[in-house]
Amino acid sequence: MEIGQKVRVRRLRDRVPPAVVSKLGQVGVVRDFKVVDGQGVGLLIQFDDQFATWFFEDELEQYN
Template sequence: MQVGQKVRIRGFQDKGAPEFANKVGEVGIIKEPKIVDGGKMGYIVAFNDNASTWFFQDELEEVWA
């Protein structure tokens, strides 16, 4: 996955941020990579409503358009 790429949210593991749980199924754009939880790779994803948060790589799927 690369910065600027469109991704669809296919899951959300963070129970501490319920405001982003409704983003499952939405498409956003990767803004930057982020190392999270003991060295796992994640990505900060921005959405059309100007919200952004990070997701684990396995919570994202590439969108080809």
């Protein structure tokens, strides 16, 4: 995945706040990468409502 690419949130790995759960199935844009401790790379995703949070790459799918 690349910065600027559109992605859809397809699943959530961990327990997260309701604001993040509400993004399940929604499309956002990759804005940045985040190094996480031993779990791989995280991606910062920004949604149309300007809400932004990070997800693991396996929680996302490419959106065309």
